[in-house]
Amino acid sequence: MTEFFQSLGMSYEWAWAVATLAGILLIALPLMLAVAMIIYVDRKVWAAINLRRGPNVVGPFGLLQSFADGLKVFLQETIIPSAANKGIFILAPIVTFTVALAAWAVIPFDAGVVLADINVGLLYILAISSLSVYGVIMAGWASNSKYPFFSAMRASAQMISYEVSIGFILVCVVLYAGTFNLSDIVMAQKGHGLGIVNGYVFNLLLFPMWVMFFISCLAETQRVPFDLTEAESELVAGYQTEYSSMSFALFWLGEYANILLMCMLNAILFFGGWLPPIDWAPLYYVPGIIWLLLKTFFFFFMFSWVMATVPRYRYDQLMRLGWKVFLPISLLFVVLISGYLMATGHYGAAA
Protein backbone atom coordinates (compact mmCIF):
# COMPACT_ATOMS: atom_id res chain seq x y z
CA MET A 1 0.00 0.00 0.00
CA THR A 2 3.01 2.26 0.62
CA GLU A 3 3.80 2.18 -3.11
CA PHE A 4 0.29 3.36 -3.94
CA PHE A 5 0.56 6.39 -1.70
CA GLN A 6 4.06 7.08 -3.02
CA SER A 7 2.63 7.12 -6.55
CA LEU A 8 0.37 9.96 -5.38
CA GLY A 9 3.51 12.04 -4.93
CA MET A 10 4.23 11.59 -1.21
CA SER A 11 7.71 11.06 0.20
CA TYR A 12 8.46 7.54 1.46
CA GLU A 13 8.03 8.46 5.15
CA TRP A 14 4.64 10.09 4.67
CA ALA A 15 3.43 7.36 2.34
CA TRP A 16 4.47 4.76 4.96
CA ALA A 17 2.69 6.60 7.76
CA VAL A 18 -0.51 7.08 5.74
CA ALA A 19 -0.46 3.49 4.46
CA THR A 20 -0.01 2.09 7.97
CA LEU A 21 -2.82 4.25 9.35
CA ALA A 22 -5.08 3.19 6.48
CA GLY A 23 -4.21 -0.44 7.13
CA ILE A 24 -5.03 -0.12 10.81
CA LEU A 25 -8.39 1.51 10.07
CA LEU A 26 -9.13 -1.10 7.42
CA ILE A 27 -8.77 -3.82 10.07
CA ALA A 28 -10.11 -2.07 13.17
CA LEU A 29 -13.34 -0.64 11.76
CA PRO A 30 -14.68 -3.87 10.20
CA LEU A 31 -13.55 -5.63 13.38
CA MET A 32 -15.71 -3.35 15.52
CA LEU A 33 -18.64 -3.97 13.20
CA ALA A 34 -17.96 -7.71 13.37
CA VAL A 35 -17.90 -7.55 17.17
CA ALA A 36 -21.28 -5.81 17.22
CA MET A 37 -22.80 -8.41 14.91
CA ILE A 38 -21.15 -11.35 16.68
CA ILE A 39 -22.70 -10.27 20.00
CA TYR A 40 -26.05 -10.45 18.23
CA VAL A 41 -25.20 -13.91 16.85
CA ASP A 42 -24.16 -15.03 20.32
CA ARG A 43 -27.48 -13.97 21.84
CA LYS A 44 -29.46 -15.52 18.99
CA VAL A 45 -27.66 -18.86 19.35
CA TRP A 46 -28.25 -19.00 23.12
CA ALA A 47 -31.87 -18.07 22.53
CA ALA A 48 -32.31 -20.82 19.95
CA ILE A 49 -30.74 -23.40 22.25
CA ASN A 50 -32.90 -22.23 25.17
CA LEU A 51 -36.01 -22.25 22.94
CA ARG A 52 -36.40 -18.47 23.21
CA ARG A 53 -36.59 -15.83 20.50
CA GLY A 54 -33.64 -13.66 21.48
CA PRO A 55 -33.34 -10.02 20.35
CA ASN A 56 -36.01 -9.41 17.71
CA VAL A 57 -37.29 -5.87 18.23
CA VAL A 58 -34.68 -3.38 17.02
CA GLY A 59 -34.42 -3.46 13.22
CA PRO A 60 -35.25 -6.46 10.99
CA PHE A 61 -34.81 -9.72 12.99
CA GLY A 62 -33.34 -7.56 15.76
CA LEU A 63 -30.18 -7.05 13.72
CA LEU A 64 -29.60 -3.56 15.12
CA GLN A 65 -29.83 -4.65 18.77
CA SER A 66 -26.08 -4.28 19.43
CA PHE A 67 -26.06 -0.78 17.95
CA ALA A 68 -28.98 0.23 20.15
CA ASP A 69 -27.12 -1.14 23.18
CA GLY A 70 -23.99 0.72 22.11
CA LEU A 71 -25.89 3.99 21.77
CA LYS A 72 -27.49 3.53 25.17
CA VAL A 73 -24.16 2.86 26.81
CA PHE A 74 -22.58 5.81 25.01
CA LEU A 75 -25.17 8.23 26.36
CA GLN A 76 -24.84 7.08 29.97
CA GLU A 77 -22.88 8.85 32.66
CA THR A 78 -19.42 7.53 33.54
CA ILE A 79 -19.36 6.92 37.27
CA ILE A 80 -16.00 6.75 39.03
CA PRO A 81 -16.20 5.48 42.63
CA SER A 82 -14.75 8.00 45.07
CA ALA A 83 -12.48 5.40 46.70
CA ALA A 84 -11.12 4.18 43.37
CA ASN A 85 -7.59 4.82 42.21
CA LYS A 86 -8.70 7.20 39.49
CA GLY A 87 -5.89 7.04 36.92
CA ILE A 88 -5.64 3.24 36.86
CA PHE A 89 -9.42 2.89 37.03
CA ILE A 90 -9.74 4.81 33.77
CA LEU A 91 -6.66 3.23 32.21
CA ALA A 92 -7.81 -0.39 32.73
CA PRO A 93 -10.57 -0.56 30.06
CA ILE A 94 -8.37 1.37 27.64
CA VAL A 95 -5.56 -1.17 28.10
CA THR A 96 -7.96 -4.09 27.63
CA PHE A 97 -9.39 -2.64 24.44
CA THR A 98 -6.05 -1.56 22.94
CA VAL A 99 -4.41 -4.91 23.61
CA ALA A 100 -7.38 -6.74 22.08
CA LEU A 101 -6.98 -4.70 18.89
CA ALA A 102 -3.16 -4.86 18.78
CA ALA A 103 -3.08 -8.63 18.26
CA TRP A 104 -4.89 -8.28 14.91
CA ALA A 105 -1.82 -6.65 13.32
CA VAL A 106 -0.26 -10.02 12.44
CA ILE A 107 -3.39 -11.95 11.38
CA PRO A 108 -3.21 -12.92 7.68
CA PHE A 109 -6.65 -12.56 6.06
CA ASP A 110 -5.54 -13.86 2.68
CA ALA A 111 -2.27 -14.55 0.88
CA GLY A 112 -0.24 -11.39 1.51
CA VAL A 113 -3.14 -9.50 3.11
CA VAL A 114 -1.64 -8.76 6.52
CA LEU A 115 -0.72 -5.51 8.24
CA ALA A 116 2.62 -6.68 9.66
CA ASP A 117 4.10 -9.77 8.03
CA ILE A 118 6.71 -10.36 10.74
CA ASN A 119 8.90 -13.41 11.34
CA VAL A 120 7.78 -13.82 14.94
CA GLY A 121 4.03 -13.48 14.34
CA LEU A 122 3.02 -16.34 16.62
CA LEU A 123 5.30 -15.12 19.43
CA TYR A 124 3.76 -11.68 19.01
CA ILE A 125 0.29 -13.16 19.51
CA LEU A 126 1.52 -14.99 22.62
CA ALA A 127 3.09 -11.77 23.95
CA ILE A 128 -0.06 -9.74 23.36
CA SER A 129 -2.30 -12.36 24.92
CA SER A 130 -0.07 -12.38 28.00
CA LEU A 131 -0.57 -8.60 28.20
CA SER A 132 -4.34 -8.84 28.21
CA VAL A 133 -4.28 -9.94 31.86
CA TYR A 134 -3.18 -6.45 32.91
CA GLY A 135 -6.47 -4.79 32.01
CA VAL A 136 -8.26 -7.19 34.34
CA ILE A 137 -5.76 -6.89 37.23
CA MET A 138 -5.72 -3.10 36.99
CA ALA A 139 -9.51 -2.91 36.92
CA GLY A 140 -9.84 -5.24 39.90
CA TRP A 141 -7.27 -3.44 42.02
CA ALA A 142 -8.22 0.14 41.11
CA SER A 143 -11.91 -0.42 41.87
CA ASN A 144 -10.96 -0.70 45.56
CA SER A 145 -13.76 -3.16 46.18
CA LYS A 146 -13.56 -6.78 47.24
CA TYR A 147 -15.45 -8.60 44.48
CA PRO A 148 -13.52 -6.99 41.62
CA PHE A 149 -10.31 -7.78 43.48
CA PHE A 150 -11.20 -11.47 43.91
CA SER A 151 -12.07 -11.56 40.24
CA ALA A 152 -8.75 -10.01 39.23
CA MET A 153 -6.87 -12.61 41.31
CA ARG A 154 -8.79 -15.44 39.71
CA ALA A 155 -8.38 -14.03 36.21
CA SER A 156 -4.63 -13.63 36.42
CA ALA A 157 -4.03 -17.08 37.91
CA GLN A 158 -6.31 -18.64 35.29
CA MET A 159 -4.74 -16.87 32.32
CA ILE A 160 -1.17 -17.58 33.41
CA SER A 161 -1.99 -21.28 33.92
CA TYR A 162 -3.56 -21.80 30.53
CA GLU A 163 -0.95 -19.75 28.69
CA VAL A 164 1.63 -22.39 29.61
CA SER A 165 -0.22 -25.18 27.83
CA ILE A 166 -1.17 -22.90 24.93
CA GLY A 167 2.54 -22.19 24.55
CA PHE A 168 3.36 -25.90 24.28
CA ILE A 169 0.52 -26.48 21.81
CA LEU A 170 1.83 -23.67 19.63
CA VAL A 171 5.30 -25.24 19.79
CA CYS A 172 3.82 -28.41 18.27
CA VAL A 173 2.36 -26.42 15.37
CA VAL A 174 5.62 -24.54 14.88
CA LEU A 175 7.56 -27.82 14.83
CA TYR A 176 5.46 -28.98 11.88
CA ALA A 177 5.46 -25.64 10.05
CA GLY A 178 9.10 -24.77 10.81
CA THR A 179 8.29 -21.07 11.17
CA PHE A 180 6.66 -18.51 13.47
CA ASN A 181 5.24 -16.52 10.57
CA LEU A 182 1.46 -17.00 10.44
CA SER A 183 1.23 -16.76 6.64
CA ASP A 184 3.89 -19.44 6.26
CA ILE A 185 2.12 -21.62 8.82
CA VAL A 186 -1.04 -21.43 6.71
CA MET A 187 0.83 -22.26 3.51
CA ALA A 188 2.57 -25.20 5.24
CA GLN A 189 -0.88 -26.76 5.78
CA LYS A 190 -1.64 -26.95 2.06
CA GLY A 191 -2.47 -30.56 1.25
CA HIS A 192 -1.24 -31.66 4.68
CA GLY A 193 -3.80 -34.46 5.00
CA LEU A 194 -2.64 -37.00 2.37
CA GLY A 195 -2.55 -34.22 -0.23
CA ILE A 196 -6.36 -34.05 -0.15
CA VAL A 197 -7.37 -31.84 2.76
CA ASN A 198 -5.77 -28.61 3.99
CA GLY A 199 -5.17 -28.25 7.70
CA TYR A 200 -3.12 -29.64 10.56
CA VAL A 201 -6.21 -30.89 12.34
CA PHE A 202 -6.33 -33.93 10.04
CA ASN A 203 -2.96 -35.01 11.40
CA LEU A 204 -3.43 -37.70 14.04
CA LEU A 205 -0.68 -36.24 16.23
CA LEU A 206 -2.03 -32.69 16.02
CA PHE A 207 -5.75 -33.43 16.40
CA PRO A 208 -5.57 -33.86 20.21
CA MET A 209 -3.53 -30.64 20.30
CA TRP A 210 -6.38 -28.84 18.53
CA VAL A 211 -8.95 -30.14 21.04
CA MET A 212 -6.76 -28.87 23.89
CA PHE A 213 -6.18 -25.58 22.11
CA PHE A 214 -9.91 -25.04 21.73
CA ILE A 215 -10.55 -25.70 25.42
CA SER A 216 -7.60 -23.51 26.44
CA CYS A 217 -9.00 -20.74 24.23
CA LEU A 218 -12.25 -20.91 26.21
CA ALA A 219 -10.23 -20.55 29.41
CA GLU A 220 -8.00 -17.81 28.04
CA THR A 221 -10.96 -15.67 26.93
CA GLN A 222 -12.85 -16.44 30.15
CA ARG A 223 -15.87 -17.91 28.43
CA VAL A 224 -18.24 -20.43 29.96
CA PRO A 225 -17.41 -23.00 31.41
CA PHE A 226 -14.35 -21.07 32.66
CA ASP A 227 -15.99 -17.68 33.34
CA LEU A 228 -15.09 -17.72 37.04
CA THR A 229 -13.95 -14.12 36.83
CA GLU A 230 -17.50 -13.00 36.14
CA ALA A 231 -19.27 -15.68 38.15
CA GLU A 232 -22.40 -13.67 38.88
CA SER A 233 -23.55 -15.97 41.66
CA GLU A 234 -20.37 -15.27 43.66
CA LEU A 235 -18.75 -12.06 42.41
CA VAL A 236 -21.59 -9.81 41.16
CA ALA A 237 -19.99 -9.03 37.79
CA GLY A 238 -16.34 -9.61 38.64
CA TYR A 239 -13.82 -6.95 37.69
CA GLN A 240 -16.46 -4.98 35.76
CA THR A 241 -18.67 -4.43 38.80
CA GLU A 242 -17.74 -0.79 39.37
CA TYR A 243 -17.69 0.19 35.71
CA SER A 244 -20.42 1.99 33.82
CA SER A 245 -21.16 3.44 30.39
CA MET A 246 -18.27 3.57 27.88
CA SER A 247 -15.63 2.19 30.23
CA PHE A 248 -17.85 -0.88 30.64
CA ALA A 249 -18.44 -1.05 26.88
CA LEU A 250 -14.69 -1.04 26.22
CA PHE A 251 -14.31 -4.17 28.38
CA TRP A 252 -17.17 -5.78 26.52
CA LEU A 253 -15.78 -4.92 23.08
CA GLY A 254 -12.28 -6.03 24.06
CA GLU A 255 -13.58 -9.34 25.36
CA TYR A 256 -15.45 -10.13 22.14
CA ALA A 257 -12.53 -8.95 19.98
CA ASN A 258 -10.38 -11.44 21.91
CA ILE A 259 -12.92 -14.21 21.36
CA LEU A 260 -12.97 -13.51 17.62
CA LEU A 261 -9.17 -13.52 17.62
CA MET A 262 -9.07 -16.93 19.30
CA CYS A 263 -11.65 -18.31 16.83
CA MET A 264 -9.54 -17.01 13.96
CA LEU A 265 -6.39 -18.52 15.49
CA ASN A 266 -8.14 -21.90 15.60
CA ALA A 267 -8.87 -21.51 11.91
CA ILE A 268 -5.37 -20.29 11.01
CA LEU A 269 -3.31 -22.73 13.05
CA PHE A 270 -5.29 -25.94 12.63
CA PHE A 271 -7.83 -25.55 9.83
CA GLY A 272 -5.74 -24.04 7.06
CA GLY A 273 -6.62 -20.35 7.41
CA TRP A 274 -7.64 -18.85 4.09
CA LEU A 275 -7.14 -22.13 2.19
CA PRO A 276 -10.28 -24.04 1.21
CA PRO A 277 -10.86 -27.18 3.31
CA ILE A 278 -10.17 -29.53 0.38
CA ASP A 279 -7.13 -29.10 -1.85
CA TRP A 280 -9.14 -29.02 -5.10
CA ALA A 281 -8.56 -26.37 -7.77
CA PRO A 282 -12.14 -25.05 -8.32
CA LEU A 283 -12.45 -24.24 -4.61
CA TYR A 284 -9.55 -21.78 -4.93
CA TYR A 285 -11.78 -19.49 -7.04
CA VAL A 286 -13.61 -18.55 -3.85
CA PRO A 287 -11.68 -15.65 -2.28
CA GLY A 288 -9.52 -16.79 0.66
CA ILE A 289 -11.00 -14.31 3.12
CA ILE A 290 -14.42 -15.95 2.70
CA TRP A 291 -13.03 -19.34 3.71
CA LEU A 292 -11.29 -17.75 6.70
CA LEU A 293 -14.42 -15.92 7.82
CA LEU A 294 -16.57 -19.04 7.39
CA LYS A 295 -14.17 -21.06 9.54
CA THR A 296 -14.01 -18.30 12.15
CA PHE A 297 -17.78 -18.14 12.22
CA PHE A 298 -17.96 -21.90 12.71
CA PHE A 299 -15.66 -21.70 15.72
CA PHE A 300 -17.63 -18.80 17.12
CA PHE A 301 -20.76 -20.91 16.83
CA MET A 302 -18.98 -23.63 18.80
CA PHE A 303 -18.06 -21.06 21.51
CA SER A 304 -21.74 -20.04 21.80
CA TRP A 305 -22.85 -23.63 21.74
CA VAL A 306 -20.54 -24.49 24.65
CA MET A 307 -21.73 -21.42 26.52
CA ALA A 308 -25.37 -22.40 26.20
CA THR A 309 -24.93 -26.04 27.21
CA VAL A 310 -22.14 -26.42 29.77
CA PRO A 311 -22.26 -25.52 33.48
CA ARG A 312 -19.47 -23.53 35.10
CA TYR A 313 -16.35 -25.27 36.47
CA ARG A 314 -15.34 -25.08 40.09
CA TYR A 315 -12.13 -23.10 40.60
CA ASP A 316 -10.01 -26.01 41.84
CA GLN A 317 -11.21 -28.15 38.94
CA LEU A 318 -10.16 -25.41 36.56
CA MET A 319 -6.65 -25.31 38.03
CA ARG A 320 -6.45 -29.11 38.05
CA LEU A 321 -7.38 -29.26 34.36
CA GLY A 322 -4.76 -26.65 33.46
CA TRP A 323 -1.80 -27.93 35.47
CA LYS A 324 -2.42 -31.65 35.97
CA VAL A 325 -4.05 -32.60 32.67
CA PHE A 326 -3.22 -30.14 29.89
CA LEU A 327 0.36 -29.35 30.88
CA PRO A 328 1.62 -32.97 31.05
CA ILE A 329 -0.26 -34.00 27.90
CA SER A 330 0.97 -31.06 25.85
CA LEU A 331 4.52 -31.61 27.12
CA LEU A 332 4.29 -35.27 26.13
CA PHE A 333 3.08 -34.32 22.66
CA VAL A 334 5.94 -31.86 22.16
CA VAL A 335 8.33 -34.76 22.79
CA LEU A 336 6.29 -37.19 20.64
CA ILE A 337 5.94 -34.80 17.70
CA SER A 338 9.56 -33.67 17.68
CA GLY A 339 10.65 -37.32 17.97
CA TYR A 340 8.35 -38.31 15.11
CA LEU A 341 9.58 -35.46 12.93
CA MET A 342 13.23 -36.33 13.56
CA ALA A 343 12.61 -40.03 12.94
CA THR A 344 10.84 -39.44 9.64
CA GLY A 345 13.47 -36.95 8.47
CA HIS A 346 11.15 -33.94 8.35
CA TYR A 347 14.15 -31.67 8.96
CA GLY A 348 16.51 -33.59 6.70
CA ALA A 349 18.88 -36.25 7.99
CA ALA A 350 19.63 -36.14 11.72
CA ALA A 351 22.44 -33.69 12.32
Next chain:
Amino acid sequence: MIQTFAFYLFAVLMIASAVMVITARNPVHSVLWLILAFFNAAGLMVLVGAEFIAMLLVIVYVGAVAVLFLFVVMMLNIDVAAMRAGFMKNFPLGIAIALILLAELVLGIGAYRVGAIELGTPMASEAPALVESNTAAIGAMLYSKYVFLFEIAGIILLVAMIGAIVLTHRPSKSKRGQQDIGKQVRRNPDEATVMKQPEVGKGVEL
Protein backbone atom coordinates in the same frame (compact mmCIF):
# COMPACT_ATOMS: atom_id res chain seq x y z
CA MET B 1 13.65 9.22 9.73
CA ILE B 2 11.05 6.72 10.93
CA GLN B 3 13.72 4.73 12.80
CA THR B 4 15.19 7.83 14.40
CA PHE B 5 11.78 9.03 15.51
CA ALA B 6 10.89 5.59 16.89
CA PHE B 7 14.24 5.31 18.68
CA TYR B 8 13.88 8.63 20.47
CA LEU B 9 10.26 7.87 21.31
CA PHE B 10 11.12 4.50 22.90
CA ALA B 11 14.29 5.78 24.59
CA VAL B 12 12.65 8.86 26.13
CA LEU B 13 9.59 6.89 27.28
CA MET B 14 11.78 4.17 28.73
CA ILE B 15 13.99 6.53 30.76
CA ALA B 16 11.00 8.58 31.87
CA SER B 17 9.13 5.50 33.07
CA ALA B 18 12.29 4.16 34.75
CA VAL B 19 12.50 7.44 36.68
CA MET B 20 8.83 7.13 37.56
CA VAL B 21 9.45 3.61 38.95
CA ILE B 22 11.60 5.04 41.73
CA THR B 23 9.70 8.28 42.29
CA ALA B 24 6.13 6.97 42.27
CA ARG B 25 4.63 7.04 45.77
CA ASN B 26 2.32 4.07 45.29
CA PRO B 27 4.18 0.74 44.86
CA VAL B 28 1.52 -0.55 42.47
CA HIS B 29 2.10 2.49 40.27
CA SER B 30 5.83 1.72 40.41
CA VAL B 31 5.27 -1.78 39.05
CA LEU B 32 3.05 -0.45 36.27
CA TRP B 33 5.75 2.06 35.29
CA LEU B 34 8.26 -0.79 35.32
CA ILE B 35 6.04 -2.68 32.86
CA LEU B 36 6.01 0.37 30.58
CA ALA B 37 9.81 0.47 30.79
CA PHE B 38 10.06 -3.25 29.82
CA PHE B 39 7.73 -2.60 26.94
CA ASN B 40 9.80 0.26 25.57
CA ALA B 41 12.95 -1.82 25.96
CA ALA B 42 11.26 -4.42 23.75
CA GLY B 43 10.57 -1.65 21.23
CA LEU B 44 14.29 -0.76 21.19
CA MET B 45 15.18 -4.43 20.65
CA VAL B 46 12.89 -4.53 17.62
CA LEU B 47 14.63 -1.44 16.24
CA VAL B 48 18.05 -3.12 16.32
CA GLY B 49 16.57 -6.15 14.55
CA ALA B 50 16.42 -8.55 17.51
CA GLU B 51 12.71 -9.30 17.24
CA PHE B 52 13.01 -12.70 18.92
CA ILE B 53 14.62 -11.22 22.05
CA ALA B 54 12.02 -8.44 22.05
CA MET B 55 9.13 -10.91 22.03
CA LEU B 56 10.77 -13.00 24.74
CA LEU B 57 11.21 -9.87 26.85
CA VAL B 58 7.50 -9.15 26.60
CA ILE B 59 6.39 -12.76 27.15
CA VAL B 60 8.71 -13.53 30.07
CA TYR B 61 9.14 -10.23 31.89
CA VAL B 62 5.90 -8.40 31.15
CA GLY B 63 3.70 -11.48 30.85
CA ALA B 64 4.99 -13.49 33.81
CA VAL B 65 7.52 -11.80 36.08
CA ALA B 66 5.77 -8.43 36.33
CA VAL B 67 2.42 -10.10 36.99
CA LEU B 68 3.98 -11.82 40.01
CA PHE B 69 5.49 -8.50 41.18
CA LEU B 70 2.08 -6.90 40.86
CA PHE B 71 0.51 -9.77 42.80
CA VAL B 72 2.96 -9.47 45.67
CA VAL B 73 2.79 -5.69 45.84
CA MET B 74 -1.01 -5.69 45.78
CA MET B 75 -1.18 -8.30 48.54
CA LEU B 76 1.43 -6.76 50.85
CA ASN B 77 -0.53 -3.59 51.70
CA ILE B 78 2.59 -1.49 52.11
CA ASP B 79 2.24 1.47 54.47
CA VAL B 80 4.09 4.34 52.80
CA ALA B 81 4.10 6.54 55.93
CA ALA B 82 5.81 3.81 57.99
CA MET B 83 8.45 3.41 55.32
CA ARG B 84 9.18 7.13 55.31
CA ALA B 85 9.63 7.18 59.09
CA GLY B 86 13.09 5.61 58.81
CA PHE B 87 14.21 8.10 56.19
CA MET B 88 16.56 10.23 58.35
CA LYS B 89 18.13 7.16 59.94
CA ASN B 90 19.00 5.60 56.59
CA PHE B 91 19.94 8.84 54.88
CA PRO B 92 23.76 8.59 55.41
CA LEU B 93 23.83 5.01 54.10
CA GLY B 94 21.85 6.06 51.01
CA ILE B 95 24.24 8.93 50.34
CA ALA B 96 27.23 6.58 50.70
CA ILE B 97 25.78 4.12 48.17
CA ALA B 98 24.96 6.96 45.78
CA LEU B 99 28.55 8.25 46.03
CA ILE B 100 29.98 4.78 45.34
CA LEU B 101 27.73 4.43 42.29
CA LEU B 102 28.78 7.88 41.06
CA ALA B 103 32.47 7.02 41.49
CA GLU B 104 32.00 3.76 39.58
CA LEU B 105 30.20 5.55 36.76
CA VAL B 106 32.97 8.16 36.50
CA LEU B 107 35.62 5.42 36.51
CA GLY B 108 33.74 3.36 33.95
CA ILE B 109 33.21 6.23 31.54
CA GLY B 110 36.80 7.37 32.04
CA ALA B 111 38.11 3.89 31.26
CA TYR B 112 35.85 3.66 28.22
CA ARG B 113 37.23 6.94 26.83
CA VAL B 114 40.84 5.84 27.28
CA GLY B 115 40.39 3.06 24.73
CA ALA B 116 39.40 -0.56 24.26
CA ILE B 117 40.73 -3.12 26.71
CA GLU B 118 43.51 -5.41 25.46
CA LEU B 119 42.16 -8.96 25.64
CA GLY B 120 44.45 -10.62 23.14
CA THR B 121 43.36 -12.03 19.78
CA PRO B 122 40.35 -14.38 19.81
CA MET B 123 41.18 -18.04 19.36
CA ALA B 124 37.86 -19.28 17.98
CA SER B 125 36.34 -18.25 14.70
CA GLU B 126 33.98 -15.29 14.62
CA ALA B 127 30.27 -15.74 14.99
CA PRO B 128 28.74 -16.08 11.52
CA ALA B 129 26.67 -13.18 10.23
CA LEU B 130 22.89 -13.56 10.41
CA VAL B 131 21.52 -14.86 7.16
CA GLU B 132 18.18 -16.32 8.13
CA SER B 133 15.59 -15.00 10.64
CA ASN B 134 17.16 -14.42 14.02
CA THR B 135 14.93 -17.03 15.67
CA ALA B 136 16.51 -19.68 13.47
CA ALA B 137 19.99 -18.22 13.95
CA ILE B 138 19.71 -18.23 17.75
CA GLY B 139 18.34 -21.76 17.66
CA ALA B 140 21.12 -23.03 15.43
CA MET B 141 23.77 -21.45 17.67
CA LEU B 142 22.19 -22.54 20.96
CA TYR B 143 21.60 -26.17 20.01
CA SER B 144 24.91 -26.82 18.27
CA LYS B 145 27.79 -24.80 19.69
CA TYR B 146 26.44 -23.99 23.14
CA VAL B 147 24.29 -27.05 23.72
CA PHE B 148 26.21 -28.03 26.88
CA LEU B 149 25.84 -24.59 28.48
CA PHE B 150 22.20 -24.54 27.43
CA GLU B 151 21.51 -27.87 29.11
CA ILE B 152 23.37 -26.80 32.27
CA ALA B 153 21.19 -23.70 32.43
CA GLY B 154 18.11 -25.86 31.99
CA ILE B 155 19.17 -28.20 34.81
CA ILE B 156 19.86 -25.28 37.16
CA LEU B 157 16.35 -23.95 36.49
CA LEU B 158 14.90 -27.42 37.06
CA VAL B 159 16.70 -27.72 40.39
CA ALA B 160 15.43 -24.27 41.41
CA MET B 161 11.89 -25.28 40.47
CA ILE B 162 12.01 -28.54 42.38
CA GLY B 163 13.50 -26.67 45.36
CA ALA B 164 10.64 -24.19 45.36
CA ILE B 165 8.09 -26.99 45.22
CA VAL B 166 9.77 -28.96 48.02
CA LEU B 167 9.90 -25.85 50.24
CA THR B 168 6.23 -24.99 49.80
CA HIS B 169 4.67 -28.43 49.51
CA ARG B 170 2.94 -29.66 52.65
CA PRO B 171 1.56 -33.20 52.62
CA SER B 172 -1.99 -33.08 53.92
CA LYS B 173 -2.40 -34.85 57.26
CA SER B 174 -6.10 -35.67 57.29
CA LYS B 175 -8.08 -37.58 54.73
CA ARG B 176 -10.78 -34.90 54.66
CA GLY B 177 -10.80 -32.49 51.77
CA GLN B 178 -9.10 -34.94 49.46
CA GLN B 179 -11.03 -35.60 46.30
CA ASP B 180 -10.56 -38.10 43.55
CA ILE B 181 -11.92 -36.51 40.40
CA GLY B 182 -12.05 -39.84 38.57
CA LYS B 183 -14.13 -41.33 41.37
CA GLN B 184 -16.51 -38.38 41.31
CA VAL B 185 -16.99 -38.62 37.57
CA ARG B 186 -17.54 -42.40 37.67
CA ARG B 187 -20.51 -42.11 40.04
CA ASN B 188 -23.90 -42.67 38.48
CA PRO B 189 -27.47 -42.58 39.78
CA ASP B 190 -27.69 -46.38 40.06
CA GLU B 191 -25.03 -46.65 42.76
CA ALA B 192 -25.37 -43.20 44.28
CA THR B 193 -29.11 -43.18 45.02
CA VAL B 194 -31.56 -45.70 46.42
CA MET B 195 -35.33 -45.67 46.09
CA LYS B 196 -37.21 -46.26 49.37
CA GLN B 197 -40.94 -46.43 49.93
CA PRO B 198 -41.38 -45.89 53.70
CA GLU B 199 -44.66 -47.04 55.27
CA VAL B 200 -46.72 -44.68 57.38
CA GLY B 201 -45.33 -44.33 60.90
CA LYS B 202 -42.03 -46.05 60.14
CA GLY B 203 -38.61 -44.61 59.50
CA VAL B 204 -36.14 -45.50 56.82
CA GLU B 205 -33.14 -47.74 57.43
CA LEU B 206 -30.25 -46.56 55.28
